[in-house]
Amino acid sequence: MTLTPHQPVTIDVLFADAAARIEASARALWPGRAVRLGAHLPSVTCYVQHVDVGGRALVAKISYLGVSLVSLLRGVRGDWPTVQAAQAAYLTAPSTLLDREATQLRLMEQVPGLDACPVAGVHSGVLFTGRVSGPTLADLLTTAPERTAELLGRVVCTLRALQHPPLPRGATVPQTPERGIGPVFVRKFRGGAGQLYLRQLGAERIPDDQEREQTRLLLTSAVERLMRLRKLPQPRCPALLHGDLKPEHLLFPHGAGGAPVFLDPGLQYGSGCTDTAKLLSRTLLHLLATPPRVQADRIVEGIDAFARGQARAFARPAVQELWLRQLVITWLMDTVNITSSYLSAPAALPLPTPAPGLLDRALTVATLADRGSALLDEDQPMHRLWPRLLDDVKALVRVESGAAR
Missing domain, CATH: 3.90.1200.10 (Aminoglycoside phosphotransferase (APH), C-terminal lobe)
Structure with missing residues (x-):
C-alpha cells in the first residue's frame, strides 16, 4: 500500500458523509419511523454507528470502496471528489463487500447450532444488523x-x-x-x-x-x-x-x-x-x-x-x-x-x-x-x-x- 504525502480525505468530511448515508438509508428502509443516530463505533475497516429506528436498536455499517478507512484517509484512492465518484460506481457492482456480508450472516443464521448477528436490512451500501448484548x-x-x-x-x-x-x-x-x-x-x-x-x-x-x-x-x-x-x-x-x-x-x-x-x-x-x-x-x-x-x-x-x-x-x-x-x-x-x-x-x-x-x-x-x-x-x-x-x-x-x- 503506497502512501501519499497529503491527506486529501479528511475525517470530518468522511464521517459526516457516512452518517448522512446511514440516516438516509434507514429512512428509506423504514419510512415513517423515527431515526436517531447514536454513538460512532471506532473501526479501521468500515464506518460503524449505533442507530435507533422506531425504538429498535441497530448497528449500521458502511464500506467505502471495500477498502479500509486508513487507506482512504491516506489518499490511496485519491481525493474526496474522486472517492465519491468511485463510491457511486462501486455501489452498482453486483456484490459489494457489505452485500456479501449480509448474505453470509443470513446463511449463518440458517445453520443449525450456529447463532449469528441478525440482518435488519441493506440499502445503498449500508448494512443494518441487530444489536447483540453480552460480554465478548x-x-x-x-x-x-x-x-x-x-x-x-x-x-x-x-x-x-x-x-x-x-x-x-x-x-x-x-x-x-x-x-x-x-x-x-x-x-x-x-x-x-x-x-x-x-x-x-x-x-x-x-x-x-x-x-x-x-x-x-x-x-x-x-x-x-x-x-x-x-x-x-x-x-x-x-x-x-x-x-x-x-x-x-x-x-x-x-x-x-x-x-x-x-x-x-x-x-x-x-x-x-x-x-x-x-x-x-x-x-x-x-x-x-x-x-x-x-x-x-x-x-x-x-x-x-x-x-x-x-x-x-x-x-x-x-x-x-x-x-x-x-x-x-x-x-x-x-x-x-x-x-x-x-x-x-x-x-x-x-x-x-x-x-x-x-x-x-x-x-x-x-x-x-x-x-x-x-x-x-x-x-x-x-x-x-x-x-x-x-x-x-x-x-x-x-x-x-x-x-x-
Whole structure:
C-alpha cells in the first residue's frame, strides 16, 4: 500500500458523509419511523454507528470502496471528489463487500447450532444488523482465565457446523477472499511499496523517535522471514472459514456457559487453522494491550492446551507438525497485519479496543513478531519451538503487566 504525502480525505468530511448515508438509508428502509443516530463505533475497516429506528436498536455499517478507512484517509484512492465518484460506481457492482456480508450472516443464521448477528436490512451500501448484548470473548477470558481452553474450544467446535451450510442446489457461498490473512499480508508488504509502507509506520502514532525506529526494524525483520516462511502446502479440501474470527466478534449473551453469537463474518475457503490463528493472534494482542496481571499465565496456558488439543485431532505426527507450523506463521502474519494498520492510521482516526493499548506497547508486539519468526526460521520441529514461543509470550506479558502505564 503506497502512501501519499497529503491527506486529501479528511475525517470530518468522511464521517459526516457516512452518517448522512446511514440516516438516509434507514429512512428509506423504514419510512415513517423515527431515526436517531447514536454513538460512532471506532473501526479501521468500515464506518460503524449505533442507530435507533422506531425504538429498535441497530448497528449500521458502511464500506467505502471495500477498502479500509486508513487507506482512504491516506489518499490511496485519491481525493474526496474522486472517492465519491468511485463510491457511486462501486455501489452498482453486483456484490459489494457489505452485500456479501449480509448474505453470509443470513446463511449463518440458517445453520443449525450456529447463532449469528441478525440482518435488519441493506440499502445503498449500508448494512443494518441487530444489536447483540453480552460480554465478548476477551471479557470472559479476563474474568475467567481458567476457562480459556474451554471457551476457545467451544468457539471452534461451534464453527464446525459451518462446514456444510444449507445451500440450494448449485448455489455457492459469497466469499470475502480479499480479507484473508495471507492475501492482506502479501498486498501490504510485497515489493518496493511494502518497504516504503514499513518505513513510514508509526509516523503519527509513536512520538519517540528511537522507539519508532526500533519498532520498524523489528517488524521489517519479521516481515522478511514470514514472507519466505508462509509458502506451506495447502489443504486438499479447504474448509469454509468465518474469516474474521477475533474476540470482539464473539459475544456471549448468556455468559461463559452459553453459546457464542458470531458478528462480522468474512466467509472464505482456506486452511482449517486460519480461523484459529486469527483467534489466538487477537486474543494474545488483547492480553498484551490490557494485561490482566496474575491471570496472564493462566490464559497463555489455556491457549497452549487448546492449540495442542487441536493438533492432536490429526492422527499422523507429520500432519500435527505441519498444522502447528502453519498456525504460528498465520498467527504472526495476522499480528503484523493489524499492528501495521494501527501504526499507519492517521492520528485523528479513532481506533477500536485494543488499539490504544497496543500502540503504547508497539515495540513489545514487534519484539514478539521478530522473536516468533526467528524461532520458526530455526531448523527444529514445532514440538520444540512451540513451548519456547509461549515462554516468550509469557515473559513479554509479565513485563507489560508490571510496567507503569
